Amino acid sequence: MIVAQIWTDNAYRNFNYLIVCPESGEALAIDPLDHRKCLGLAAEKGWEITQVLNTHEHGDHIGGNKAVVAATGAKVLAHAGAKDRIPGLDVGLHAGDVVKVGKSVELEVLDTPGHTMSHVCLLSHGDQRALFCGDTLFNAGAGNCHNGGHPNELYETFAGQLAKLPDGTLIYPGHDYIENNLAFTLDREPDNAAAKALLEEVKGQDTDNALVSTLGQEKDINTFFRLHSPSVIARLREAFPDLPDDPDARTVFLKLRELRNAW
Numbered sequence: 001m002i003v004a005q006i007w008t009d010n011a012y013r014n015f016n017y018l019i020v021c022p023e024s025g026e027a028l029a030i031d032p033l034d035h036r037k038c039l040g041l042a043a044e045k046g047w048e049i050t051q052v053l054n055t056h057e058h059g060d061h062i063g064g065n066k067a068v069v070a071a072t073g074a075k076v077l078a079h080a081g082a083k084d085r086i087p088g089l090d091v092g093l094h095a096g097d098v099v100k101v102g103k104s105v106e107l108e109v110l111d112t113p114g115h116t117m118s119h120v121c122l123l124s125h126g127d128q129r130a131l132f133c134g135d136t137l138f139n140a141g142a143g144n145c146h147n148g149g150h151p152n153e154l155y156e157t158f159a160g161q162l163a164k165l166p167d168g169t170l171i172y173p174g175h176d177y178i179e180n181n182l183a184f185t186l187d188r189e190p191d192n193a194a195a196k197a198l199l200e201e202v203k204g205q206d207t208d209n210a211l212v213s214t215l216g217q218e219k220d221i222n223t224f225f226r227l228h229s230p231s232v233i234a235r236l237r238e239a240f241p242d243l244p245d246d247p248d249a250r251t252v253f254l255k256l257r258e259l260r261n262a263w
């Protein structure tokens with residue numbers, strides 16, 4: 001599997017992706033907002049975009065569909081529940097579906113509500129496990145729930161699905177928010193040495209060659225996976241004095257999400 005991460009350099013800091021079968025050159029474009037860059041890279045490399053996959057229905061993820069379909073005739077795939085909100089949707093996806101790219105790439109569909117209620121993540125099996133997670137999981141952060149989502153479902157997705165994937169899974173999110181997210185982690189957990197070191201490493205990073213984290217690393221530096229950390233809980237109790245000594249993981253997650261909304 002070839003993964004090309006495409007930095008859009010726009011105000012929303014989107015990442016687009018091409019996932020390519022090295023044997024056939026067929027490619028799937030994930031959220032190809034910057035259709036010029038996506039089509040340009042495919043042309044340069046000799047790849048043929050046959051499918052467009054939207055992780056969810058927000059404009060900064062579907063805005064390039066029309067141009068890519070016009071140029072390539074690609075089919076558009078997204079969560080079945082997004083059919084009324086994504087014009088030209090060809091294939092509605094459900095949990096457990098397998099999206100094939102060319103001869104050698106298979107991507108498992110995860111139904112991952114929270115950021116919106118019609119959000120999918122894609123999990124590649126095979127030589128390298130990788131998760132294409134849209135606006136559900138970011139490097140050192142979690143998606144917001146302001147535009148059609150629910151924090152409770154986002155917690156279920158994190159705890160029930162994402163946290164259970166193998167630690168070596170590569171993480172490919174829909175935006176670059178790593179610096180701001182690490183600053184939030186450190187605000188919540190000032191003694192997190194791994195987050196401190198990583199922030200130094202990625203400050204002003206070349207976003208055309210951005211750091212690709214693993215799930216194991218996220219568990220160390222992403223506050224939304226650190227729901228049992230004594231310092232996270234102690235700091236949270238300063239902000240919410242009514243919390244018990246030993247709040248459950250869901251409560252910690254929801255309170256962190258609430259604080260992040262105003263961060």
Ligand SMILES: [Zn+2]
Nearest residue numbers: 056058115135
């Ligand atoms: Zn979104």
Ligand SMILES: [Zn+2]
Nearest residue numbers: 058060135174
């Ligand atoms: Zn987005």
